[in-house]
Amino acid sequence: MPALIEVRSSVVPADDLKELSSFASGLNEGELRDLLLALTESLSAGFDFTLLDSSTELTPQQAASRLKMSRTHLYKLLESGEIPSHRVGRDRRITGPDLVNFERRRQAERRALAERFARANQIEREAIDELADEL
CATH class of the missing domain: 1.10.287 (Helix Hairpins)
Incomplete structure (x- = not known):
C-alpha cells in the first residue's frame, strides 16, 4: 500500500x-x-x-505543501520545536502523525481564538445595549 x-x-x-x-x-x-x-x-x-x-515520513517541502505554508515558515516551526522532526543524514524528516498532531493543535487554537473574538464582540454589544438603555 x-x-x-x-x-x-x-x-x-x-x-x-x-x-x-x-x-x-x-x-x-x-x-x-x-x-x-x-x-x-x-x-x-x-x-x-x-x-x-502512520509510518510515513515527509520532507520539509512535502510537509509545507500539506500544511499550505511556505517552506521557510515550516523551518521556523521545526526550529522552535512546534513540529517535531528528526534528521536523516543532513536532511530533516517529519512523521505523518507529528504533522497530523500539529494540524489538530493549530485548528484547535484557531477555534479558540475565533471563540474569544466572538465572545468579545458579544460583550461589547451587551455593554453598548446597557449604556443605551441607561441613556
Missing part, C-alpha cells in the same frame, strides 16, 4: 459513494464501519481526503 493516498471528492461518482455508504452501514459497529461512514460523509460534503500511513 502506498504511504499516502489522496482522494479528490470531485472525481468520486455519487453512485459509488452511495454504494460504499450502504456497504459500511451493513457492517458490524466498530472502527472500520465508522471510518468508512466518515469517509463517505466527507467526500459527499465535497471535502478531499488524504489517507496517511
Whole structure:
C-alpha cells in the first residue's frame, strides 16, 4: 500500500459513494464501519481526503505543501520545536502523525481564538445595549 493516498471528492461518482455508504452501514459497529461512514460523509460534503500511513515520513517541502505554508515558515516551526522532526543524514524528516498532531493543535487554537473574538464582540454589544438603555 502506498504511504499516502489522496482522494479528490470531485472525481468520486455519487453512485459509488452511495454504494460504499450502504456497504459500511451493513457492517458490524466498530472502527472500520465508522471510518468508512466518515469517509463517505466527507467526500459527499465535497471535502478531499488524504489517507496517511502512520509510518510515513515527509520532507520539509512535502510537509509545507500539506500544511499550505511556505517552506521557510515550516523551518521556523521545526526550529522552535512546534513540529517535531528528526534528521536523516543532513536532511530533516517529519512523521505523518507529528504533522497530523500539529494540524489538530493549530485548528484547535484557531477555534479558540475565533471563540474569544466572538465572545468579545458579544460583550461589547451587551455593554453598548446597557449604556443605551441607561441613556
